[in-house]
Amino acid sequence: MIDILLVDDEELVRTGLRAVLEAQGDLRVVGEAADGAAALGLVRSLRPDVVLMDVRMPEVDGLTATRAILRDADAPPRILVLTTFENDDYVYEALRAGADGFLLKRARPAEIVHAVRLAAAGDSLLFPAAIRSLAAGRANRSAAEAVARAGLTDREAEVLRLVARGLSNAEIAAELFLGVQTVKTHVSSVLAKLGARDRTQAVVTAYESGFVAPA
Amino acid sequence: MIDILLVDDEELVRTGLRAVLEAQGDLRVVGEAADGAAALGLVRSLRPDVVLMDVRMPEVDGLTATRAILRDADAPPRILVLTTFENDDYVYEALRAGADGFLLKRARPAEIVHAVRLAAAGDSLLFPAAIRSLAAGRANRSAAEAVARAGLTDREAEVLRLVARGLSNAEIAAELFLGVQTVKTHVSSVLAKLGARDRTQAVVTAYESGFVAPA
DNA sequence: GACCGCCTCCCTCCCGGGAGGGAGGCCGCC
DNA sequence: GGCGGCCTCCCTCCCGGGAGGGAGGCGGTC
Numbered sequence: 404m405i406d407i408l409l410v411d412d413e414e415l416v417r418t419g420l421r422a423v424l425e426a427q428g429d430l431r432v433v434g435e436a437a438d439g440a441a442a443l444g445l446v447r448s449l450r451p452d453v454v455l456m457d458v459r460m461p462e463v464d465g466l467t468a469t470r471a472i473l474r475d476a477d478a479p480p481r482i483l484v485l486t487t488f489e490n491d492d493y494v495y496e497a498l499r500a501g502a503d504g505f506l507l508k509r510a511r512p513a514e515i516v517h518a519v520r521l522a523a524a525g526d527s528l529l530f531p532a533a534i535r536s537l538a539a540g541r542a543n544r545s546a547a548e549a550v551a552r553a554g555l556t557d558r559e560a561e562v563l564r565l566v567a568r569g570l571s572n573a574e575i576a577a578e579l580f581l582g583v584q585t586v587k588t589h590v591s592s593v594l595a596k597l598g599a600r601d602r603t604q605a606v607v608t609a610y611e612s613g614f615v616a617p618a
Numbered sequence: 619m620i621d622i623l624l625v626d627d628e629e630l631v632r633t634g635l636r637a638v639l640e641a642q643g644d645l646r647v648v649g650e651a652a653d654g655a656a657a658l659g660l661v662r663s664l665r666p667d668v669v670l671m672d673v674r675m676p677e678v679d680g681l682t683a684t685r686a687i688l689r690d691a692d693a694p695p696r697i698l699v700l701t702t703f704e705n706d707d708y709v710y711e712a713l714r715a716g717a718d719g720f721l722l723k724r725a726r727p728a729e730i731v732h733a734v735r736l737a738a739a740g741d742s743l744l745f746p747a748a749i750r751s752l753a754a755g756r757a758n759r760s761a762a763e764a765v766a767r768a769g770l771t772d773r774e775a776e777v778l779r780l781v782a783r784g785l786s787n788a789e790i791a792a793e794l795f796l797g798v799q800t801v802k803t804h805v806s807s808v809l810a811k812l813g814a815r816d817r818t819q820a821v822v823t824a825y826e827s828g829f830v831a832p833a
Numbered sequence: 834g835a836c837c838g839c840c841t842c843c844c845t846c847c848c849g850g851g852a853g854g855g856a857g858g859c860c861g862c863c
Numbered sequence: 864g865g866c867g868g869c870c871t872c873c874c875t876c877c878c879g880g881g882a883g884g885g886a887g888g889c890g891g892t893c
Binding site: 567569 | 781782783784786814815816817818819821822823825
């Protein structure tokens with residue numbers, strides 16, 4: 404029997420997961436938490452085998468909770484991170500935080516069940532797109548914070564990502580099907596918003612802030 | 619029925635894999651290749667669903683073959699990379715090359731069969747240790763090699779560190795009590811040794827290789 | 834409708850950075 | 864001693880990048 408803890412701020416999602424999982428004979432949902440802080444307490448008291456953890460939650464988010472749980476327990480549970488999009492930038496950070504695998508919310512029930520069993524057995528399941536984005540050295544999502552603080556627009560963030568991969572303005576223009584002038588404009592606003600003097604400093608900031616992460 | 623192509627330079631390994639796979643009703647080994655070049659040809663003629671590809675092979679290695687196969691075919695097969703050690707540095711490069719998953723040679727037969735079925739279905743299996751090494755922000759092997767192979771002198775390494783902190787040549791000169799000309803010389807040799815076009819790319823390489831680490 | 838933010842593209846001006854040379858001093862090794 | 868590697872500094876040439884403007888279109892909001 405595999406004991407499972409559900410952590411998601413949406414009741415609906417928890418209910419859905421519970422229905423899917425408990426339809427199986429060998430899976431048992433032993434608890435539910437609506438945020439990361441509650442999750443930590445329940446892990447201590449319930450000692451589940453597997454935790455299904457939503458990434459985006461108010462208060463304590465899934466990544467922080469994952470780290471806390473892994474730090475806390477002597478025999479921590481397996482943690483599967485729930486996300487909405489395959490190319491979610493959280494993928495990278497979550498694995499870094501110690502998550503054992505990834506699960507798309509829109510995955511078919513059989514896949515969800517399957518992933519839970521795999522996790523309990525010590526394996527890990529990643530969807531191809533998630534793996535690719537990992538392998539491609541994709542930007543991580545504390546970008547969200549950096550972007551939020553700096554107030555970068557989508558386009559600017561996109562440009563910064565390419566700058567942080569060593570591309571010249573001309574190359575970025577080609578990559579995004581833009582004029583070099585446009586790229587220059589974006590780069591300039593990025594520099595201004597980041598308080599960087601030149602693109603080199605912008606790259607440093609991008610790495611230091613976690614906007615992009617080393618492979 | 620899932621058609622499989624085995625690529626490994628060791629006959630023994632191929633035989634073992636074939637035995638394991640063909641014991642299943644739904645798996646069929648349609649061919650074997652002893653090196654990457656032969657593999658490419660067989661993929662064309664046999665059109666397998668899944669390729670089990672050894673990484674280390676004489677002549678054309680597994681990564682090169684993987685890239686070639688993916689470039690070549692219009693509907694390329696799923697490629698599972700075979701490796702001996704969980705912490706094999708090839709993990710990163712292989713995924714980057716487009717491999718769909720990883721398989722340890724010492725995996726239990728059931729796991730191998732399982733991974734093949736997953737791959738055929740479009741999922742990907744990674745062993746926890748492999749994922750961890752990926753997610754741990756492991757230094758990009760090629761970048762690390764670039765720096766290691768580069769054979770930077772002490773002075774050059776020192777300069778690169780400052781470049782990777784966003785300093786201009788003039789600032790570096792002031793920091794190290796040097797002439798700007800001297801700094802330029804050092805920067806130029808660093809760029810040459812790293813194969814970087816400009817200081818921005820050098821910074822990227824420095825981070826990707828782990829030469830400098832984000833705070 | 835007026836306004837604002839974003840994206841797009843244009844211009845000029847200027848400087849720093851990088852290429853591609855050369856050269857002298859120092860140290861350690863053969 | 865001679866040689867090679869490293870560090871230092873010099874020169875010129877040139878381009879890309881960044882500053883500092885302006886402007887039009889588009890989609891929102893008030």
